Amino acid sequence: MSLFLRGLAAAALSLAVALPAPAHEHIKLTDLDGRNVTLHGLPEKVALGFYYEDYLAVAGAEGAAKLVSLSRAPWADWRPGQWAAYGAVFPALETLPDFGNADDNSFSVEALIASQPDVAILASWQTAAIGEAGVNQIKDAGIAVVAIDYNAQTLERHLLSTRILGAVTGQPERAEHLAALYEAKTKDTLERIAKAGPSGKKIYVELAQKGPAEVGNTYGKGMWAGVIDLVGGQNIAAGQIANWGPLSPEYVIAAQPDVIVLAGSEWRNKPEAVLLGFGETDAAAQPKLAAYAARPGWEALPAVQARAVYGIYHGGNRTLSDFVYARTIAKALYPEAFADVDPAAELRAYYQDWLPVVPDGTFVTKLQ
Template identity: 45%
Template sequence: MMLTQITRTLAVAGLVCGLASPTFADTITVTDTLNRQIEVPETANRILLGFYFEDFFAVGGPNAYDRVVGISKDTWAGWRALQWQAYTEAVPRIAELTDVGEVEAGTFSLETALSLRPDVAILAAWQYNALGDGVSRLEAAGIPVVILDYNAQEVDKHVISTLALGAILGEPERAQELADLYSSAHADVVERVAKATQEPAVYVELGRKGAGEIDNSYGDTMWGALIEAAGGRNIAMGQVARWGPLSPEYVLAQNPDVILLAGSGWQGRDQAVLMGPGIEPAFTHERMRPYLDRPGWDQLAAVENGAVHAIYHGGARTLYDFAFFQYLAKTLHPELFEDVDPQANLDAFFEEYMPIRFSGTYMTQLP
């Protein structure tokens, strides 16, 4: 079984029973993305946070992590290394938080999570599904578990997740403001795209491995779903269920109008398309150019027309992913978005809500 730290020892059951359940003088009711009504302390001073680290900051403000006692470190430091560096430089306390392990890697430790005696545990829906009875063991110890879901890329779940965070962190007005910002920005894109008369073909590829190896494209999820919503025709739709590589021959035959490379702040990958905090556009462009040397790519419409773009993979399922939605839609239908500046909107989001100022490359077109 994947969760080796949970199933490894029967001592966990004893620990659950041995710890007295937390008692709270005052509670509030929070609705999570599973439509469960969860009783949480009105003031939660000990929070276990599994994922959605930037969204937690956006809702809770610059001092939000003063109330966090444990995190799943590898889902931040391991998956988004440059992002981790940027935030720990701004808020050093984050690096000192107890690591409870990572669910998908099988290193999540229920013993460690329980030993932190959190007032509430906040998990992503995918963590909830993977943990299985680990969640019920947390709840048996008197720890309320609230499930968020920005991964679904659904406006309603973004809103519910944000309002739940606002209630837990005592920031309901700020949370509502963020939810309204997100909803209105998303609705504006949808309204404009409805007027589009063309559906440009788009090929998206994860830029993790560099040009020498074909990496994943996306079907009905992640960038694939966003391309379709932005008024494009995702050439991977129907070819891969969720994600997976497309054959070079198929990509050439489809002759995409736009190519989208998804970059991030990976460590130890000297050919990856690097993007994120602290990365200059010129460096991202340097990593993008070898893709143009792939056999046959010089004949693709996207390459001939200079429509090769890169977008930050780490922002695809966040409270600021509306800016990437705007960028994709404007790339596909520039005439409908002449008055929309996705980069300026992303800058403004960081300026208003995040503890670090925007600095780096999150969306760019290869010159």
């Protein structure tokens, strides 16, 4: 059985534990940490740690009204354009209590408890950061802790996380539609690749945050490396970088990548970065992509010669809409197989169907 089909089977078997009950009944589920959780009725007050867009896609506008606190920095600081777009629709976000950021050890269990939620929905990387002691402290205050995990980049955990969000928010039908969409797009991507056969193309991804004068991180495992693995590209960082870190300029040139992907975001305090995402324009992104392509020694790289240099939104990976970015990279590797696929149009359709904001900005682009 293929990895994809095993993921489908595991997700189907686990679905029963994630289905919600009426508000007056207990909801029992197994979260993505493997923790058995019982909710005493449908939660009305939610502390949200991460996966903000995914939560809102499943919960709908009603889910925003249930929020009583946030881990604010990973949204407002990491994705300021995205934060501003949602703040325009939900002004109350700006005044929600902030319980800190597990990524920089400022996470405050006490602040989360003080917001008096019925449930804390946290990423598995956040529960790992605060440890069992932190999780138990929250639980001892009478607050259920539910861990979800899109960071794992597996079909199974994407689907289970979505269905668990459906259970906790009382939106099982939305969750099922979203899970089916993600499943179908992933299946279509893999079927096109299987039909096309190996591309044989080498690919290099760089976090384009520091500008071309300084080498940014690439990924040997997880994050964009996980996407490359999914779509069958030859990642030049594989075996060179354990998780993330920079490759030497000499190694990149020697590897002669056929495709280069520059991951950009809304880093407005980093003037040399490739800026992509909400509020960002292709007109501004093109000179930044060109500056990277003009690095010493890059002019002769196959990717630069073919103008196969792409910009991709760093904040879009490891989400319910990340099938768009997988298809962007797949199209770069197998252009004929994905000739009829327009990732930017698919992203717009996703937002139109599932989210309350319009994705005004550039999220995927190619060097002209």
